[in-house]
Amino acid sequence: MHEHIPLSIPHVSGEEMKYMKQAIDTNWVAPLGPNVDEMERLAMEFTGAAAALATNSGTAAIHLSLAALDIGQGDTVFCQSFTFAASANPIVYQGATPVFIDSEPDTWNMSPQALQRALHDAAAKEKLPKAVIVVHLYGQSAKMAELQALTDRYGVPIIEDAAESLGATYHGKQTGTIGKAGIFSFNGNKIITTSGGGMLVSDDIAFIEKARKLSTQAKEQAPYYLHESIGFNYRMSNVSAGIGIAQFGVLPKRILTKRFIFDYYSKHLVSNTAIQMHSEFTGTYNNYWLTTLTLDVNPHDVMQAMARHNIETRLLWKPMHTQPCFAGCAFYAHEVNETSISEQLFATGLCLPSTTSLTESDLAHVVATLNTAVQAIQEKREIEV
Ligand SMILES: Cc1ncc(COP(=O)(O)O)c(C=O)c1O
Structure with missing residues (x-):
């Protein structure tokens, strides 16, 4: 019998221990530190996004993007139906309602003609979605120009779920950097990994800073623990980030x-x-x-x-x-x-x-x-x- 052939497992580069050891030797064994900062810099450098936030999963990055858009109870969010559940679950975490949009046969991603009907109906009911989550499945970019022309007409932001598509491009532009914000996953089965982790990117620096605050329990700038809103504990560990730095090198x-x-x-x-x-x-x-x-x-x-x-x-x-x-x-x-x-x-x-x-x-x-x-x-x- 031939040895087991797995679907998609991690592939270490050999440099991971160097950065993990550095984290341990310098006592940066926390959900912040120089490796996390470097991961964010590498994500910006690689994708060309103006700002990045390292998280402890891709799911957390999607959740933060919805929270940073102030999406909540009573809102709707359109989401590609053909995807992994993690694209849609954060809509429900926020108390909002998902509306699912089919795929088209060329890219297998969101169908512009289905989106057009959905937006038309939502506008007629005066209940436009607060966001549209487009996915670039299996590494194939969606038809972004067609989708964006529609969302721009109605003024609805696109969140790109690029969990599976790091390094894939659409007309030369990195997936995840075309809409309002994009997310990547560094789960163990992805093209590069931090064992578990994610990244939120955007050209809107204030948006990323809002998400950053929400990712650290929404702590206010004060000499004591002051919280004016509900936050999360979603930051990437500095040890995991060490794995990610080595992995970025071989991307x-x-x-x-x-x-x-x-x-x-x-x-x-x-x-x-x-x-x-x-x-x-x-x-x-x-x-x-x-x-x-x-x-x-x-x-x-x-x-x-x-x-x-x-x-x-x-x-x-x-x-x-x-x-x-x-x-x-x-x-x-x-x-x-x-x-x-x-x-x-x-x-x-x-x-x-x-x-x-x-x-x-x-x-x-x-x-x-x-x-x-x-x-x-x-x-x-x-x-x-
Ligand atoms: C399309 C898609 N979206 C979101 C996620 C969530 O990423 P994570 O596992 O890092 O939370 C994944 C992968 O797991 C995915 O494949």
Whole structure:
């Protein structure tokens, strides 16, 4: 049996201990310190954003962005339905109501035509959303110009959930720096990691400073503990930030490796007509955090067959408007009265192992196993029919 091939695990650079040791040797073992400052500087330098706030998760960064926009009870926030639950959960933490927007088939991200209908209806009811959360899933940028033209018309800010897309660009601009604010995740499965952490970026320095205050229990400038508003404990640890500094050093290399992995799979799966690769959309540069594809056979059967050969694959995200915890929330499909794009993707899609430390021999094993699995499922289906 071939060794286990995981979907996406951390890939250390070898420099992590240096910065973690520095933190311990200098007693900076706190949710602040020189490593945290350096992480914020690196995030600004890499993305070009004017301001950055390091947090203890990407989810915390989304939550802070909504809190800093004063979103609360009675407000609505539009959110891409095809995503991980962490994009939408902070809307509910703030007591606001999510309205879910479908994807379009090119990028798999927010559908401009669904957003247009949702904004039109909200304006007619005089209940515009306080924000729109657009996600750049799997490292593929959304169609930002089309989405922004709509949100600008109604004066609604965009929060970019770039948790999965650090280093991916839209017409040369880094994802996460196009809307009002953007967030990144440094969770263990992401392109670079701090073991657990996140980053909020924006060109609005005052906005980031407001979020910074909220992230440290909203302490006021006073000689005693004074709190005029409710805050959170969301800062990144200086020890974790040490891991992140080392990881930032290898980010350009990691992006190239993720792109190599996608190219390898594409090249070697091209003759399999039951497989459609999800390639980067014109004008965008994908970090290919995960290689994704759609299949003409049931992806659940393929996932199980791959697992029997010790290879971890994963179904695409189950859309938020189909999740029991969001039952009753409004949803706008790409096309009225048709099965949504996000549901079609969930029913047909799969993520392939994309860890940057995989060898070419691992990738060849994934390709061979996938081809065999798909063929076996197709033949079984033909026999059953
Ligand atoms: C699309 C998306 N949004 C948000 C998050 C949340 O990030 P974190 O796990 O750092 O809280 C993740 C990843 O976990 C994600 O994939």
